[in-house]
Amino acid sequence: MRPRLPLNALRAFESSARHLSFTRAALELNVTQAAVSQQVRSLEDRLGATLFKRLPRGLAITDEGRALLPVLTDAFGRIENVLKQFEGGHFHEVLTVGVVGTFAVGWLMPRLKRFREQHPFVELRLLTNNNLVDLAAEGLDVAIRFGDGVWPATHNVLLLDAPLNVLCTPRIAKRLAVPSDLAREILLRSYRADEWDKWFEAAGLEPWPVNGPVFDSSRLMVEAAVQSAGIALAPPRMFVRELQTGLLACPFDTEVKTGSYWLTWLKSRRMSPAMQVFRNWILDEAGNEAAYRGGDDS
Template identity: 80%
Template sequence: MRPHLPLNALRAFESSARHLSFTRAAHELNVTQAAVSQQVRMLEDRLGCVLFKRLPRGLGITDEGRALLPVLSDAFNRIETVLKQFEGGHFHEVLTIGVVGTFAIGWLMPRLKRFRQTHPFVELRLLTHNNMVDLAAEGLEFAVRFGDGTWPGTRSTFLLDAPLAVLCAPDIAERLATPADLVRETLLRSYRADEWLRWFAAAGLDPWPLSGPVFDSSRLMVEAAMQGAGIALAPPRMFARELQTGLLAQPFDIKVETGGYWLIWLKSRPLSPAMQLFRDWIAGEAAQEHARLSSDA
């Protein structure tokens, strides 16, 4: 059976191996250089192998030490991460969430303060994506995606519908009297090739060939539209602030449904307490907005 390996000896080796110096390791661990050297020597004796080559200037790590270092570094990093979650006398649970960029900026960010106020011990880590996400590979508890809610291996909660409408700079909107006037404009496109075709059908127009730039982000596409590069087809509710402040205009009331925003998570992953809190919170926020919009209609 492998002899018990003291934690201090493992920590002394890991620090010394990173710095290739007993002196710098001693400074990091707040002990003497002699103590670090003694702990490493004890570990070598227990393992029955040499971990360092003692050189005139510093240390050289052996093949055995090189094999041991990444395992210990990973273990100590994991321990440190978990211990940080207990700071302040409370357990802080971390949630990593991938959010499609348009939804993150246009809807989620203005509400995050309320989540923090009501759930101070849940730490959110937000990553943006362009609707292509792999929950397992990216280590995500949740993702917010745009579509119909059916993604393989996942469960989903519906958040918001997001019908698309024509959005453009105010000066361009002034020259658009009817939908047919769009034929003279540059139409910006997303990677979903059928969106303009569906809007044309809703507007009663015969389609024409499109040649405008293609974007992988609605947020980026609408930013280009605000700067006069062309006309975008995007969800107005994700750009409410820009519309209210006059940076953006919606010249026509015609909208087309192509999907909505959903919160998704892996079927194989049970919901932790923090995941349940976030799911209930974001679904509640979405329901409140739906109720407000319904009452205003």
């Protein structure tokens, strides 16, 4: 069995190959030039291969050296990145979360301080989206999505139901005595074309054509409603702050469920400690909210 190669010799070669100089490598590694040269010579002897051509002015890397260099550079880089995550004797793990913008602002953001206090050694990186997400391509550890939870490539755990209802300014709400009064108003639409039809049916109305502006984000659509641009159909539980401060009103009790929020991660991905911590935390938060409200909103 081939003996293990010494780490110092590998480090000496990698640094020398990047600088094409034993002298510069010695400065980087804080050793003498002779020590670097000796380490590289020892590595060549063990491998039975010449890694450098010694020139009057510097070094020229051989084909064998070129084959070895990228592997070592990647390995040392990964080791360095992991070591950087240690601080104060604790391991800091980065967790990249993709999240629907409406959920991020309306539900997750008010709770992030609590997560940080409970799990200070998990560094969250949040990337918002409009529900179009590719976990593998985007380098996401987990994603929070809206829909029916049927995504075959991922594990999908229900977080919250989010039924839709009418949201508008209090001034507009005063002229809405019954649902049919909506026929005289500008109704804002999401990219899901059938949402208003489903709400009309739940309210006992015959659907009619809705011609208001279309938005690719519920957050943006509701902001338009706050600015009196029309009436939105969105999940009230994602806009609690606006409702509590009087920026918005919810004039009717009728709700319609078109989807829920789900925590998802790739089936091909083994859960890291940070992923497990985040999963447990967010499920506890969602469960606590459901208990406070007296159950699910379905």
